[in-house]
Amino acid sequence: MTGIPDLAAVEAMDAADSLRSMRDRFVLPEGLIYLDGNSLGAASPAAYAELEKAAREEWGKDLIRSWNTAGWFDMPVELGDRIGRLIGAAPGQTVVADTTSINIYKALHAAMGLRPDRKVIVAEGGSFPTDLYMAEGVVSTRPGAVLRLEGVDAPTIEELIDDHVAVVLVNHVNYKSGELRDMAALTKRAHEAGALVVWDLCHTAGALPVELDRCDADFAVGCTYKYLNGGPGAPAFIYVAARHLGKAEQPLSGWWGHARPFAFEQGYAGDAGIRRFQCGTQGVLSLRALKGALDIWDDVDMQALRTKSIALTDLFIQLVEAKCAGYGLKLESPRDGARRGSQVSFEHENAYAVMQALIERGVIGDFRAPATVRFGFTPLYIGYRDVWQAVEVLEDILRTGTWKDARFAVKSAVT
Amino acid sequence: MTGIPDLAAVEAMDAADSLRSMRDRFVLPEGLIYLDGNSLGAASPAAYAELEKAAREEWGKDLIRSWNTAGWFDMPVELGDRIGRLIGAAPGQTVVADTTSINIYKALHAAMGLRPDRKVIVAEGGSFPTDLYMAEGVVSTRPGAVLRLEGVDAPTIEELIDDHVAVVLVNHVNYKSGELRDMAALTKRAHEAGALVVWDLCHTAGALPVELDRCDADFAVGCTYKYLNGGPGAPAFIYVAARHLGKAEQPLSGWWGHARPFAFEQGYAGDAGIRRFQCGTQGVLSLRALKGALDIWDDVDMQALRTKSIALTDLFIQLVEAKCAGYGLKLESPRDGARRGSQVSFEHENAYAVMQALIERGVIGDFRAPATVRFGFTPLYIGYRDVWQAVEVLEDILRTGTWKDARFAVKSAVT
Numbered sequence: 168m169t170g171i172p173d174l175a176a177v178e179a180m181d182a183a184d185s186l187r188s189m190r191d192r193f194v195l196p197e198g199l200i201y202l203d204g205n206s207l208g209a210a211s212p213a214a215y216a217e218l219e220k221a222a223r224e225e226w227g228k229d230l231i232r233s234w235n236t237a238g239w240f241d242m243p244v245e246l247g248d249r250i251g252r253l254i255g256a257a258p259g260q261t262v263v264a265d266t267t268s269i270n271i272y273k274a275l276h277a278a279m280g281l282r283p284d285r286k287v288i289v290a291e292g293g294s295f296p297t298d299l300y301m302a303e304g305v306v307s308t309r310p311g312a313v314l315r316l317e318g319v320d321a322p323t324i325e326e327l328i329d330d331h332v333a334v335v336l337v338n339h340v341n342y343k344s345g346e347l348r349d350m351a352a353l354t355k356r357a358h359e360a361g362a363l364v365v366w367d368l369c370h371t372a373g374a375l376p377v378e379l380d381r382c383d384a385d386f387a388v389g390c391t392y393k394y395l396n397g398g399p400g401a402p403a404f405i406y407v408a409a410r411h412l413g414k415a416e417q418p419l420s421g422w423w424g425h426a427r428p429f430a431f432e433q434g435y436a437g438d439a440g441i442r443r444f445q446c447g448t449q450g451v452l453s454l455r456a457l458k459g460a461l462d463i464w465d466d467v468d469m470q471a472l473r474t475k476s477i478a479l480t481d482l483f484i485q486l487v488e489a490k491c492a493g494y495g496l497k498l499e500s501p502r503d504g505a506r507r508g509s510q511v512s513f514e515h516e517n518a519y520a521v522m523q524a525l526i527e528r529g530v531i532g533d534f535r536a537p538a539t540v541r542f543g544f545t546p547l548y549i550g551y552r553d554v555w556q557a558v559e560v561l562e563d564i565l566r567t568g569t570w571k572d573a574r575f576a577v578k579s580a581v582t
Numbered sequence: 583m584t585g586i587p588d589l590a591a592v593e594a595m596d597a598a599d600s601l602r603s604m605r606d607r608f609v610l611p612e613g614l615i616y617l618d619g620n621s622l623g624a625a626s627p628a629a630y631a632e633l634e635k636a637a638r639e640e641w642g643k644d645l646i647r648s649w650n651t652a653g654w655f656d657m658p659v660e661l662g663d664r665i666g667r668l669i670g671a672a673p674g675q676t677v678v679a680d681t682t683s684i685n686i687y688k689a690l691h692a693a694m695g696l697r698p699d700r701k702v703i704v705a706e707g708g709s710f711p712t713d714l715y716m717a718e719g720v721v722s723t724r725p726g727a728v729l730r731l732e733g734v735d736a737p738t739i740e741e742l743i744d745d746h747v748a749v750v751l752v753n754h755v756n757y758k759s760g761e762l763r764d765m766a767a768l769t770k771r772a773h774e775a776g777a778l779v780v781w782d783l784c785h786t787a788g789a790l791p792v793e794l795d796r797c798d799a800d801f802a803v804g805c806t807y808k809y810l811n812g813g814p815g816a817p818a819f820i821y822v823a824a825r826h827l828g829k830a831e832q833p834l835s836g837w838w839g840h841a842r843p844f845a846f847e848q849g850y851a852g853d854a855g856i857r858r859f860q861c862g863t864q865g866v867l868s869l870r871a872l873k874g875a876l877d878i879w880d881d882v883d884m885q886a887l888r889t890k891s892i893a894l895t896d897l898f899i900q901l902v903e904a905k906c907a908g909y910g911l912k913l914e915s916p917r918d919g920a921r922r923g924s925q926v927s928f929e930h931e932n933a934y935a936v937m938q939a940l941i942e943r944g945v946i947g948d949f950r951a952p953a954t955v956r957f958g959f960t961p962l963y964i965g966y967r968d969v970w971q972a973v974e975v976l977e978d979i980l981r982t983g984t985w986k987d988a989r990f991a992v993k994s995a996v997t
Binding site: 194196199201203206207209210214215218219221222223225226227228230231232233234239265266267268269272276292295296297299300301303304305307308309310316319390392398399400401402403416418419420421422423424425429430431432433434435446447448449450451452453454456526531533535536 | 609647712844871
């Protein structure tokens, strides 16, 4: 295995890691190698502290008054701006609200409203499915609208973009393969055809630096429970470029999006800013865990994060291909780190059983049907030695064939 | 004041109260008289315990595995059924999801889809505004649809119901006046005209027994952060009558509403049951506080709850009218307890300042523009002596005119 780092070399990488101390800001069980932060990020003392304060102090003692005194009502826009810094959005364009699915619905409707003469939504056949399901929902409520899919109606998304297209809905990083799209280039291509773009950032917010404003993005959505570590089912976010605010409309026109929500007016008058992309009352407890998680991000250099992410995933690919050669694994993610998010996927014909065996041995990743094992590398709390150990376990499972005995091998996957 | 109970009589009412011990299940600051459980219900050790378990044990230690091992994924339907018991819904018809506003959107779309030849939505001009705003949103996405309002297009909602009407959206209890609609009668009236009804139960779920199935209701929505005490911004619920399930469709067709969410299929195929009224990933932490709060309800007799609610609100009206006569208060709620929810509202020309003065003295109620002071009586933790004391403070404020000095009297209301 010449050219492959040994354990000493890997430990030297940890010693030189400028983000290494960030791991202390998270709660992770001893002995677990958690390569699933791209499904559910880890908990943190900061999140616990905010949650407890919101529950015991604000809800328990100040009750209804906390909507004012604890700033509950403004939390969605304040947290939105803090996420904005991580995704290259100047203040006033991002709000935390509802779920990714619902924010896709808002963004697609808003985009189509800005292109009233166009009827086509373009999306990726290989998209995370809820994006497509929500696009179907939008199509069902806009007469004449149609949905065209990359991989179904044409081989590439670029080929689908013409002057009938109102909006392109696209994942910045593919949930399965980890492939990273070129945001600037695709946005430019869409704009040249007169179309708008909605970027789904679920697998990039907190995974790598995103530059929405610089790329001239129109809309973006994303979740906060993966790389941002906001907690299980933490609320999502939506970004609307400043140039569209005041013009873009969305039909989930609830009272939190009203220009004067507490005037209790009979007719809807949407807020001129990003608040219009809110709808109803938000879950304060979930928002507060997210607030705690975002406090950690104030100390993170996003370029250092990206550098480490590529180094971690490069190392994983290198070690797996060297140590697990001949066991039927095939790299599904881009080999070029610049074209990859913070995850690595391999195909294996017994992917489900292999992943179950890994989980039983304390290496947590994901199975994705039909035949993918997926590993997420959160740079804030995964180190190079974790990568080394994960590969040691994987090699052992494949070499000894113990995946055939995996306890849950016949149970269907539910996450 | 002949005929008006004195303090001893009021204390005797507390002594005879079968629900009195329920107060011990809640956290309420000493000295506070909290008459705002109809805005935000009180916290409880049960809610804290569930929240902490979900955060520290399940998220912190089991991480992604908790979606299965802790039953996170099925919580919305399990909690839905538990709320179902309180609102007269047999299992399988209620799910906890999203916000009330968003659930109104789902229900109205579903109802209109079941009446494709009809274009009219009827609602109340005096509705809580977000209901009207969401109806506007639905109208904006259904060509030809129109919204007609009680108090604007006709004096009563019954007069608006004809054979053009697809759906009637109506509050079971009015948020401001506390007036209770006759669910059985109005549903029957709508059905005779071929229309469906969406009931907004925000001010009745947990306030009094609701009988959705018995009243032949079609759809219902409601929040869980008022009388159900689920926590600030706790997730909402939606009820769809069994006879509509499998037929009723809604456009927020996210992956949690798919028949096979983890098969990751490209096309949407809605679940045949209530899960179709889910959309995206729900906030687990907020759901778990709600679960704790619902545990308390397992021990509550809903008829006893209603009896106490009427007794509390009757006593409040009786004492206010006796002790605060001549100070410009005018009863805005129905005098007949059978036609009233668990709240009492009075008009006063300086309502805002009066409420601020009450809050400064530890009696928490709500101001509602332009001139309403509103008091909610949660039977689980409000006693008859609380009612007595609240009226003592109100009388003192009005008699001495100290409301003129209320600290926040010039600040606009924000909740």
